[in-house]
Amino acid sequence: MNIQQRLERLAQRRTDPALFEAQAKSYENYRNLNAPEAVKYIIGSMQPIDARYTERTIEQGKRVRDQLEKRLASGVEYRFQGSVLNDTHIKQHSDIDLLVFVEKFTFVKKPLTPKNPYQGDSVQDLRDLRSETKAALESAFPAVTVDDSGSRSIEMSGGSLARNVDVVPAAWLDTMEYDQTEDEVYRGVKVFNKTNGTFAANYPFKNAAEIDEKDRRCGGGMRKATRFLKTLKADSDAEMPSSYDLASIAWNMPDESLSYGMPWDLKIFFGCRDFVRRLVEDTEFRGSLYVPDGSRKVFANGHTTVDQASALLADIEQLASQISHSVEAHITRELKPGTFEIYYPDINHPAISL
Numbered sequence: 001m002n003i004q005q006r007l008e009r010l011a012q013r014r015t016d017p018a019l020f021e022a023q024a025k026s027y028e029n030y031r032n033l034n035a036p037e038a039v040k041y042i043i044g045s046m047q048p049i050d051a052r053y054t055e056r057t058i059e060q061g062k063r064v065r066d067q068l069e070k071r072l073a074s075g076v077e078y079r080f081q082g083s084v085l086n087d088t089h090i091k092q093h094s095d096i097d098l099l100v101f102v103e104k105f106t107f108v109k110k111p112l113t114p115k116n117p118y119q120g121d122s123v124q125d126l127r128d129l130r131s132e133t134k135a136a137l138e139s140a141f142p143a144v145t146v147d148d149s150g151s152r153s154i155e156m157s158g159g160s161l162a163r164n165v166d167v168v169p170a171a172w173l174d175t176m177e178y179d180q181t182e183d184e185v186y187r188g189v190k191v192f193n194k195t196n197g198t199f200a201a202n203y204p205f206k207n208a209a210e211i212d213e214k215d216r217r218c219g220g221g222m223r224k225a226t227r228f229l230k231t232l233k234a235d236s237d238a239e240m241p242s243s244y245d246l247a248s249i250a251w252n253m254p255d256e257s258l259s260y261g262m263p264w265d266l267k268i269f270f271g272c273r274d275f276v277r278r279l280v281e282d283t284e285f286r287g288s289l290y291v292p293d294g295s296r297k298v299f300a301n302g303h304t305t306v307d308q309a310s311a312l313l314a315d316i317e318q319l320a321s322q323i324s325h326s327v328e329a330h331i332t333r334e335l336k337p338g339t340f341e342i343y344y345p346d347i348n349h350p351a352i353s354l
Contacts, residue, residue: 003037003322006235010044013091013234016053038322042269045090045231046224053092057084060163061096064156067140068100068167072132077101077172081189081204086211088226088247090234095164097153099189099204102129107173107190107199122171122199126192130154130169137167151195173201185209203293210292214251221258221268225250228272229312238311241304246312248291248298249279273320276313280306 001009015028030044048054058080065078082097083089102125105118134154137146143159153166173188185206190199215222229246241249250258250272257271279286286309289298298304 001235003041006041007031007037007044009235010041010231013231014044014049016092036323038319039266042228042319042323043265045228046265046268047227048087048223049089049092049094054084054087054089054094057089057094057096057163060161061098061165063161064137064141064165064167065098068098068133068136071136071140072100075103076129077103079205081208083230083243083247086208086223086247088211088223088230090227090230093163095166097166097168099168099170100129100133101189102126102169102171105171107171107188107201109173109175109188109201112174112176112179123192123197126169126171126199127194127197130192130194133167133169151193152191152200171199201295203295206293207291211247211251214255214292218255218258219261221260222250222253224265224268225253225258225272228269232312232315236311236315238314239308240312241298241308245291245298245304248289249276249304251292252289252298269316270320273313273316276309276316279309280313 011028011031028044028047030040030047033040033043035043061080065080068076068078077100079099079101080096081099082095084094084096104120104125105122108114130148134146134148137144137154137156141156141159141161144156144161145158147155147157153168156165156167169192171190171192173190175186175188177186178184178188186203187205188201188203190201192199211222211226226247229250230243233240233243233246240246253271253275257275258268260267279289286299286306287297290296291298296303299306299309
């Protein structure tokens with residue numbers, strides 16, 4: 001895919017054409033940078049989606065939650081999760097996940113033991129919750145497509161909904177940290193799989209808290225790196241790491257590689273290049289990296305592979321090459337062998353290793 005096609009796809013994901021024109025392109029300023037197209041693509045990919053689109057996505061999730069609260073029996077709790085809540089989404093029309101928790105029972109993680117062991121049938125309870133949730137959604141949103149075919153979620157789309165909403169039946173998973181602090185950050189989630197009647201643990205609130213803390217330390221750079229990596233995945237036909245693992249890769253990057261704001265965002269790009277190079281080349285290093293919630297390694301079996309990381313690196317190197325071919329006229333001085341100071345009027349003087 002050439003750089004012009006990348007820019008067009010980036011714009012299509014990020015903006016609503018009618019609103020974009022109505023606002024005179026005021027919130028997509030990367031397009032007006034006095035810089036090469038590859039630089040515009042990199043800088044644009046790092047920026048957050050306009051708050052109006054994000055707010056609309058959350059509003060649609062709340063609409064679904066409010067209708068379920070009216071229709072389902074008591075004993076159910078609701079939480080949102082996903083990239084929209086983490087502000088790492090890259091599409092104006094991003095989906096949002098609504099977790100629907102049964103309150104009849106709670107799982108506990110060792111070394112905790114149940115204080116009052118549940119005597120009911122947890123699998124049947126979740127099958128009932130899913131069936132009741134589906135019926136409630138169909139009643140509340142008759143024009144919306146309610147797709148119950150997936151193993152883990154009920155997918156809602158179309159009709160009166162301006163965004164897709166995935167409704168996920170689940171149960172709470174209490175950890176030792178939650179038991180000691182009662183801080184929901186440490187509370188896990190057991191997502192129900194209707195196909196085989198099993199539960200899969202994850203820790204979305206711990207993941208979100210870790211991302212938020214890292215991003216605060218880096219002045220917004222960690223989320224910029226995540227959006228950039230996810231944009232590469234969206235514009236590639238190659239098999240790449242999952243969006244979750246791309247965020248994990250950005251989270252594992254050194255703070256000093258991410259602690260840049262405009263007009264220095266381009267340095268984050270080269271920090272990504274150097275880090276992904278090391279992932280591909282250094283077996284011991286990549287094997288040491290964990291996802292933000294600490295539940296598994298990034299390169300665990302069934303997750304990110306070296307081939308996927310290599311595909312990611314190939315795209316990054318392609319962009320770096322396009323930049324290097326365009327910077328000769330902008331070089332102001334060589335700082336050290338192979339590292340140059342370049343000047344783009346809107347980006348100041350980033351030091352670039354070519």
